[in-house]
Amino acid sequence: MFCVMALVASLVVCTSMLLAGKSTLEVLVDGINNEFIFLVLAVLFGSYCMIGGLGTTFYISYFNTALTFISLSVFVMYTSFYPSEKNKPYTTLEAFYQAATCIKAPDGNYENSFATFRSESGLIYGAVLLVMATSISFIDQANWQSRIAAKPTQGVVGFLIAAYIWFVVPIVLSFTSTMTYFAVSSENGTHLLSQSEIDNGR
Secondary structure, eight states: OHHHHHHHHHHHHHHHHHHHHHHHHHHHSTTOOHHHHHHHHHHHHHHHHHHOHHHHHHHHHHHHHHHHHHHHHHHHIIIIISOOTTTGGGSSHHHHHHHHHHSOOOTTBGGGOSSOSOBHHHHHHHHHHHHHHHHHHHHOHHHHHHHHHSOHHHHHHHHHHHHHHHHHHHHHHHHHHHHHHHHHHHHHTSOSSOHHHHHTTO
16 A cells, blocks of 8 residues: 555656656747757756665765755746836736736636636646645655655744745746736736647746
8 A cells, every 4th residue: 555655646746847847848938849949858857867866865965955045036026026128017016906807707707707715727727736736745755755764843943944835836827827928918908828838938
């Protein structure tokens, strides 16, 4: 039973990472093909495996954390705090509020508004994210190896901080990019992307 659960959990994690990496590269690079995407992912994952042992967990942790925070800081600073003159009208709180209240939301949202927490799709996403995040955290061997190598107090604090960051990073990225897009769309009077492009994360 333990081996079956470990195999299923590893398949879920590998599938999630591959799909997330593929979606990210497709959004960042226009016209990229699947062969190049999986080549990049294979090089990244292969470099981790070649290091091996406990050292690779620290390498992954430091490298990925630094890359994530640098990218996130540049993105948020450029879009919200120090936007270009061209983007300034679309990155203010007033523009975000107007876009959230003026643009019609999907049918699952309360009164078809984006300015609400009563959203069927948001509830489903929250439940899926809670189950997936909990599963990944508990079965991630890199986390457990780092906990064993660290002092108990540091392991508990690190686990809580990691869980907090797991929710903060996606919310900051999705809120900033989505509201900026809505503000630009509201200014133009229509969506700039088709429904299929929006569903695909463009």
